[in-house]
Amino acid sequence: MVGNYKVVTLCGSTRFKNEFMEAQKKLTLDGxxxxxxxxxxxxxxxxxxxxxxxxxxxxxxxMLDDMHKRKIDMADEIFVINVGGYIGDSTRSEIEYAKEHGKTISYLEGEKL
Known part of the structure; x- marks a missing residue:
C-alpha cells in the first residue's frame, strides 16, 4: 500500500488495449x-x-517481461485482463509469479486457472 491506497498491476495480453484502459479507469475510481x-x-x-x-x-x-515482473513486485495485487478467458503464456507466467510472491489475484472474467 502507498498511503491509504492499494497498488494493483494490470496483467494480460496487450491485444486487449480497450479492456486495459477500462480496467485502469475503474480501478482508479475504486481508489x-x-x-x-x-x-x-x-x-x-x-x-x-x-x-x-x-x-x-x-x-x-x-526486458519487457522482466520489467512487468518488477511492476508486480511493486504491487499489492494483480488484475488479470482475461477477455473470453484468454490467458497466454506470458500472463500465465505473471500469475504464477504473483502467487509465489503472495499477491492477491483478481480476474476481469472470473478465475480461469
Whole structure:
C-alpha cells in the first residue's frame, strides 16, 4: 500500500488495449493506484517492433517481461485482463509469479486457472 491506497498491476495480453484502459479507469475510481503496461505490442505501438532485428526484438521482449515482473513486485495485487478467458503464456507466467510472491489475484472474467 502507498498511503491509504492499494497498488494493483494490470496483467494480460496487450491485444486487449480497450479492456486495459477500462480496467485502469475503474480501478482508479475504486481508489487504487494502477500500474499498467508501457506499450501495446499487439494492438497499437507496432512501430516499436518494425525496425528491430530478431536479436534486438528478443532482448526487448525479455526486458519487457522482466520489467512487468518488477511492476508486480511493486504491487499489492494483480488484475488479470482475461477477455473470453484468454490467458497466454506470458500472463500465465505473471500469475504464477504473483502467487509465489503472495499477491492477491483478481480476474476481469472470473478465475480461469
Amino acid at each position: 487504487k493506484i494502477v500500474i499498467s503496461v508501457g506499450l501495446f505490442g499487439h494492438s497499437g505501438d507496432k512501430e516499436v517492433w518494425e525496425s528491430m532485428d530478431e536479436g534486438t526484438l528478443t532482448k526487448t521482449k525479455e
